[in-house]
Amino acid sequence: xxxxxxxxxxxxxxxxxxxxxxxxxxxxxxxxIYKRKYITVCFFxxxxxxxxxxYMEITGKVCYNSEVHKNSHIILSERxxxxxxxxxxxxxxxxxxxxxxxxxxxxxxxxxxxxxxNFTFNGTRFLLGAASLIPIILIFxxxxxxxxxxxxxxxxxxxxxxALFMASGLQQYGISLTHNAGKSGFITGLxxxxxxxxxxxxxxxxxxxxxxxAAVLAALGLYLLGVSDGLSSIEVGDFVxxxxxxxxxxxxxxxxxxxxxxxxxxxxxxxxxxxxLWNMIFALIFExxxxxxINATAMPILYTGLMSTGVAYxxxxxxxxxxxxxxxxxxxxxxxxFSAIGGALLLDEVMTTRGYxxxxxxxxxxxxxxxxxxxxxxxACEGCNDTAECCEHKA
Numbered sequence: 088x089x090x091x092x093x094x095x096x097x098x099x100x101x102x103x104x105x106x107x108x109x110x111x112x113x114x115x116x117x118x119x120i121y122k123r124k125y126i127t128v129c130f131f132x133x134x135x136x137x138x139x140x141x142y143m144e145i146t147g148k149v150c151y152n153s154e155v156h157k158n159s160h161i162i163l164s165e166r167x168x169x170x171x172x173x174x175x176x177x178x179x180x181x182x183x184x185x186x187x188x189x190x191x192x193x194x195x196x197x198x199x200x201x202x203x204x205n206f207t208f209n210g211t212r213f214l215l216g217a218a219s220l221i222p223i224i225l226i227f228x229x230x231x232x233x234x235x236x237x238x239x240x241x242x243x244x245x246x247x248x249x250a251l252f253m254a255s256g257l258q259q260y261g262i263s264l265t266h267n268a269g270k271s272g273f274i275t276g277l278x279x280x281x282x283x284x285x286x287x288x289x290x291x292x293x294x295x296x297x298x299x300x301a302a303v304l305a306a307l308g309l310y311l312l313g314v315s316d317g318l319s320s321i322e323v324g325d326f327v328x329x330x331x332x333x334x335x336x337x338x339x340x341x342x343x344x345x346x347x348x349x350x351x352x353x354x355x356x357x358x359x360x361x362x363x364l365w366n367m368i369f370a371l372i373f374e375x376x377x378x379x380x381i382n383a384t385a386m387p388i389l390y391t392g393l394m395s396t397g398v399a400y401x402x403x404x405x406x407x408x409x410x411x412x413x414x415x416x417x418x419x420x421x422x423x424x425f426s427a428i429g430g431a432l433l434l435d436e437v438m439t440t441r442g443y444x445x446x447x448x449x450x451x452x453x454x455x456x457x458x459x460x461x462x463x464x465x466x467a468c469e470g471c472n473d474t475a476e477c478c479e480h481k482a
Contacts, residue, residue, distance in 0.1 A: 173409040180406035181418040187399040189425025192268035193433050194387040194395075195259060202383045204374030205259045210366030211381060212388050213255070216396025217359035220352055223401055228350045236349065243345040244354055248361025250338040255362065257331030264324030269436050270312060272426025273446050274328045278335035279420055279453045280305040285336050286343075301456035308448030311441050355400060416457045423450060 198208055232240070262271050280301050286292040313325045346354055370376055381388065407415045427446060430436035438446070 177406045177408070177410040177415075178418065180402045181410065181415055182421070184399040184402035184406065185419050185421045186425050187394050187402070188419075188422040189272060189427075190429040190433075191391050191395040192262070192272045192426040193429040194390040195262045196266050196268045196271075196430070196434060198259075198263065198384055198387050200263045203380035204370055204376075205256065205263060206366045206370035207374050207376050207380065208384060208388065209252075209255055209259055210363050210370050212392035213251075213359045213363035213366065213396075215388065215392030217356045217363060219393050219397030220356040220359070220400070223397065224350075224352050224356060227404070228352050230350075232350070239345075239347075240349045240354060240357065243342075243349060244357030245361055246345060247338060247341050247354075248358040249365065250334055250341050251358055251362040252365040254331050254334035254338050256366070257327050257334060261324040261327035261329075261331060264327065265322055266434075267324075267436060268430035268434060269427030269438060269446070270325060270442070271328050272423040272430075273312060273449045274309065274325060275332055275335065276420065276423035276449065276453050277305055277309065277329070277332045278339065279416075280456045281332060281336040282339050283456060285340060289340070290344075297455050297458055301452040303452075304448050304455065305452035308445040308450075308452060310445070311448065312438075312445030315439070315441065351404065352400075355396075359396060417454055420450075420453045420457060423453070 198205075258271070258275060262268075265271065280298075283292070283294050283298040284302055287294040287298075309329070313321055313329075367376075403415075403419065406418075410418075423446075427436075427438075
């Protein structure tokens, strides 16, 4: 089994070395073409503005300064370049996080439960993930906190960490039964659609039309993906992963309600620690923890613990600084797509035509649930109806 894992990792590294440079090359070419078109449009706009200004100068209505116009054109071009570079950087960083999270499903699929138990695996990777965030905290969040904020932080982390323990436990158990990264990624991604629905059920938050259309698309997609010949054809692993999606939903809702002005990275590290401790407690009760088992699954543990937690979460934080939240959510939702790509490339997973159609419908529902319309009740401000009076969402 260890030979198989090392072979898979070697193939993955070779794939990354071949594909990623080409990917960045063509993406940069595309962005440069788009940037040139944008600057060309700015040039023509400024050209006609200059002609109009000259006309105004001739008619004596205004004094036109060609040097000022020239300088303003240069400034506009530089601003366009800077804005495009920021957007490109944010997109690539967020896409990196989505790729890492998507391929994490592959790492979870290769875990041999005969060698290491699910609780031991999850406990080890989440504790490692919490430890990996300590250097990031020392860099980004070194500010002092009051006792009140620490108390709020611990309470929020305890609640979210417990929900994370349930969600990740069900997900890992389901994956260990199906060993299908692509299906598991799309089924888990349903939490994106479930969050606004449960927000409406529990707290009566307004749910827009997009939410309900997305729910219908996701439900239809889930049926095509998981049900091939009646309800008896549903795999137990898929059903377990689906139940896990509800706990991922509760995890998001807990974060939404309990995490306000707390430090995000400190919160994440603490919730990972709580989740890891819960897993290790259950591992001590129901499993036999051995060093040989941990050593045999070292690569999946390192990938899911360090890459999925430390690296990907840092990419998310940095990428969202210069990106629109809705745009960032859409990019990050491609995680399920990369789980299917990873499963096909590294595990030779193949779905039926019915399954692929189901994946497309689920992904369409995920994207639709992220599209916010003015007045759809998805504004995060308390008591706000997405109107122009909302101080935090004015254009």
